[in-house]
Amino acid sequence: EIVLTQSPATLSLSPGERATLSCRASQSVSSYLAWYQQKPGQAPRLLIYDASNRATGIPARFSGSGSGTDFTLTISSLEPEDFAVYYCQQRSNYTFGPGTKVDIK
């Protein structure tokens, strides 16, 4: 089973700063990786699919990159509504990573 590892577990930043989140797979998943945002009490929201494609309605400040085993989600300039937990998911066997919490510094 493919295992996803996310780092850091928590990222403390201020609004306007750049956020860089990492997701690493235990073996290659090609470009088959998605990123989700989840706020307390809400369902996950798809941000990025297949590594670098923004989902419908997702602001341009969110971008994804990577292939194989190493992937990155970048938020170019944090808005107040971006403080949340972010999960990656690979679609070779659909497992999720443990999440990265982005909180306000």
Added chain:
Amino acid sequence: QITLKESGPTLVKPTQTLTLTCTFSGFSLSTSGVGVGWIRQPPGKALEWLALIYWDDDKRYSPSLKSRLTITKDTSKNQVVLTMTNMDPVDTATYYCAHIGSGWWGERWDYWGQGTLVTVSS
């Protein structure tokens, strides 16, 4: 407009079987490339994929839970049903269903239900 909603018991006893229904609108599970997935999230913990079913009745299960899960679809009712046997307190979680769209563009799990909290307790 695509919407999904999970329904089922909020409380089950240990060893019982859980049956959850995902009722959806705005798409058809008879359309090529469409699927529905189930995901759960224990309180304060990460997401865990459980199962999915595609338009052609292709079914996939989490290896760690495969022996306890069954997923079926009723295209005429726009529903997907997930059953999980031998429930245990560690299965307490919010259970979500999600629309899966796949095609030349890739695959997107792009619409999610609000989730339903299931508590396992005697």
